[in-house]
Amino acid sequence: MLGVHELIMKLKDLAAELGLSQTTVSRALNGYPEVNEATRERVSEAARRLGYRANVNAQRLATGRAGAIGVTLPLQRSLHFGPHTSEFLSGISERLAQYDIDIVVTPIDADDEVPVFRRLVSSKRVDALVISAPTPNDARIAALTELGMPFLLHGRADNVTIPHAWLDIDNEGAFHRATSHLIDLGHRHIAMINGPEDQTFAIHRDRGFRAAMQARGLTPDPQLIGGGRFTDENGFRLAQAFLERTPRPTAFLAGSMMTALGVFRAIRSAGLELGSDVSMIAHDDVFPYLNADNMVPSMSTTRSSIRAAGARIAELLLQMQEGKPASSVHELWPVELVLRESTGPAPRQSG
Amino acid sequence: MLGVHELIMKLKDLAAELGLSQTTVSRALNGYPEVNEATRERVSEAARRLGYRANVNAQRLATGRAGAIGVTLPLQRSLHFGPHTSEFLSGISERLAQYDIDIVVTPIDADDEVPVFRRLVSSKRVDALVISAPTPNDARIAALTELGMPFLLHGRADNVTIPHAWLDIDNEGAFHRATSHLIDLGHRHIAMINGPEDQTFAIHRDRGFRAAMQARGLTPDPQLIGGGRFTDENGFRLAQAFLERTPRPTAFLAGSMMTALGVFRAIRSAGLELGSDVSMIAHDDVFPYLNADNMVPSMSTTRSSIRAAGARIAELLLQMQEGKPASSVHELWPVELVLRESTGPAPRQSG
DNA sequence: TCTACCACTCAAAGCGATTTGAATCACGAA
DNA sequence: TTCGTGATTCAAATCGCTTTGAGTGGTAGA
16 A cells, blocks of 8 residues: 555645745745745645645754644642643643644653653753643742743742743632632631642632631631542542531532532531532632533532633743743733522521 | 753764764664664763753654654534543553653544644644544544544444444443343333433443343333433433423433433432432543542442543554554453442332 | 846755665684 | 675765745836
């Protein structure tokens, strides 16, 4: 069988076909100004008709650009290879689809990230990187900066002074508002089921929670604060334990819809009713397949589309390729508080 | 600021450093036999010490291999860019991590797949493709075969005679067994909430369900059969409607854990108890963050890890690159039936 | 008429690897 | 001593693009 390679048209073939030089054809296709409009037209038409596509590897070698951005996904840290990942990727790819830019997914062990980065850089595999799930002193920022690899951080690292690009949502503000709202409703014993303690986003949420409590003269009960992975199981176990305490919490903050599902079950298991006996506000990354609005009772949420964040990140990376300095890319997105049926006035104190 | 490019060591530099030709260095690094062991040792040591990495773009151009496999993710068909996606990708990358092979994620509109394929092929972007979510007469198989692009189908296309590689789970057998078990428990009115009707996996499940019913002399009630997207919302709506029918179903088959969550809520909303009043078996792709075992009541499932499938698919693709003929790659995985608390004997007939 | 300039187009030199075909060396056989 | 041979190593061609620097021909101004 004839390899398909034989059938593939190269720049040389196309140029020969047209009776033009490769230079002119290349320039015509890449939109350079010094080529006659009529010629350009003729070239594009022929390229289309003959199905010519530039070999990206040759192109990348010649230009020195990789034509790809890398998205690193932590393999060990079970955190972000969850349902978030696909939505986030989906957002990125949505924005990049119209450009000829590949998305290279690179799994990465939390242990030895730097060697992987080094490999990505020196092999010229990607032009830029998206990294996620930062810790406060995230070492990846220094590593990538030193390696000269452009990157955009999804989230924030608190204690890093090196200038770098980031996009984050206002986790602190979101949980501050959510907590304040619960307090307004009369809740005093509020439990919080946060994410992994080492992650900045969880730290920020914790900060927002505590600040809101303290602003009203309330002391957060350390017995009612938990963290960990965003699984239904973790939500269930923590909530079940919290509901056995005295005084019993009348409201929950949940870090994700997954944990919220677990909390929900724990509330029911305890014979309580969500929305009346116990209130809950969960953080919603907006999964199309798990709609807070359609739950029964519908779930009050702090909402921010992780898909939209992915799309915006792709856009910012494109701008950075065009020269926008990384140090000027700082976006802090506000988070909506969407009130639904899972939040209600605190029941009369019993304990 | 000095570009990082200046710092990157090229083959030429490394060869000069060693006082060897590029040829020898290249061969030493790529494990060719005609190089002295001592020399090879010296070369590898220097490469390691100086942090040399081959520029993949040059490598790809020279060898004609892309060093990447493409994973197409449907953008329109909301189906597979769900929580499955990240697990599946995770499985693929897990297996590929040790090789120097990239995973290129390519979003793709269900409408115009062929142009995208054509682009992938002629631009030499990937060596092989993974395609998912087939329909019975899936046109992509013919398209990719004609283009000469190796691919592996995750799932099966029923009516396609062109030989091709696939890996699928035994959806028909799984639902046959699940249905038979429910019948054994005394259930007669069994509702089924399937996936999107055009997908083969959903068709196979339907077939298994019907066959099992008929084998016991039961006629599936068309009023109790529904399909659609794998969302909690869809599960909830369908289940709610089904529960209002007479006779009321005493058991449910759910196509995914997401729909199962919706069915679960509908059952509760109707004031019924899962596991006693109503039974349910759901299909579980094994999401680490949504564990059937930890639900209350724990969920009986037909279980097959989509992550494991991803890992195996990556492995098979590697073998295909080595020459294993696509027509010999056919794997049909059995599906476990895991019985837990959500299934119980049918309640006494009331209607 | 001559020169300058503009608008195009081209041949050839990279990009950084792999690979072909030839050269070198040491050594035992003739 | 000479030659063939196997074990190594090398120079140069190649992969398919982009880009540099050098022509073209034609038109307008002096």
